[in-house]
Amino acid sequence: MSKEVETVETAEFAAKDYQDPPPAPLFDLEELGKWSFHRAIIAEFIATLLFLYVTILTVIGYKSQSANDPCNGVGVLGIAWAFGGMIFILVYCTAGISGGHINPAVTFGLFLGRKVSLIRAILYIIAQCLGAICGCGLAKAFQKSLYEREGGGANELQAGYRKGTGLGAEIIGTFVLVYTVFSATDPKRNARDSHVPVLAPLPIGFAVFMVHLATIPITGTGINPARSLGAAVIYNKHKAWHDQWIFWVGPLIGAAAAAFYHQFILRAAAIKALGSFRSNA
Known part of the structure; x- marks a missing residue:
């Protein structure tokens, strides 16, 4: 009798109450013939364009208003809210179409986690970078004099900080963001915490908000290579290009670390624990 009870309990423990999607293929040429694929690329382009347009205008507007009086x-805090709030809005709007990446680092992390194919990842990143450039171009067109005078919202290593410090800030900041993306979209978490409704764009937007509060004084906060590239291309000054590598290397390392931590440590640890339970039973 006790063996039967033990067998039933083991079976109940082994049964999943969620379904992991299959890993994305490395090369999926069939995607290229689907309208949904091209629609997703367009959504990433437009979302990144809107993201840069609003946030860059917020940055240069603040710098202009506070030039004479720091209290204006x-x-x-407002800049951090602009970045975090726009990510919340745009991820909410595009999550069902493209996944709402709006960031090459997020796309890279999800590619390493086998959530998107290589072809989709490459075209997403191209669309995001082009969208960022166009978004900054629109911001410059609307406020050309302010744009040039206030630095174009370009990311630069702030005075008093070494390059290693800036790189570390970008790595850790992007780790926080990409780790949040993995956690907020984890099917296992959604099943386990189904009694607590969590809107995925909300924690992702808050992650962007909190990271900006911490790193604006250091690098102006990149954690998004497309954002940094778009501002550098349109502003096109030496300092923005000189520090550009920090805003690519840091986010890509941070995204890779977050993908490894979530996929191969947190998720793998649960699988090992389940295997140990089965062997003991």
Whole structure:
């Protein structure tokens, strides 16, 4: 009798109450013939364009307003809210179409986690970078004099900080963001915590908000290579290009670390624990 009970309990423990999607293929040429694929690329382009347009105008507007009086303007808190709030809005709008990446680092991390194919990842990143450039171009067109005078919202290593410090800030900041993306979209978490409704764009937007509060004084906060590239291309000054590598190397390392931590440590640890339970039973 006890063996039967033990067998039933083991079976109940082994049964999943969620379904992991299959790993994305490395090369999926069939995607290229689907309208949904091209629609997703367009969504990433437009979302990144809107993201840069709003946030860059917020940055240069604050710098202009606070030039004579530091108490004027939205302040660093307002800038952080602009970035976090726009990510919340745009991820909410595009999650069902493209997944709402809006960031090459997020796309790279999800590619390493086998959530998207290589072809999709490459075209997403191209669309994001082009969208960022166009978004910054629109911001410059609307406020050309302010754009040039206030630095174009370009990411630069701030005075008093070494390059290693800036790189570390970008790595850790992107780790927080990409780790949040993995956690917020984890099917296992959604099943386990189904009694607590979690809107995935909300924690992702808050992650962007919190990271900006921490790293604006250091690098102006990149954690998004497309954002940094778009501002550098349109502003096109030496300092923005000189520090550009920090805003690519840091986010890509941070995204890779977050993907490894979530996929191969947190998720793998649960599988090992389940295997140990079965062997003991």
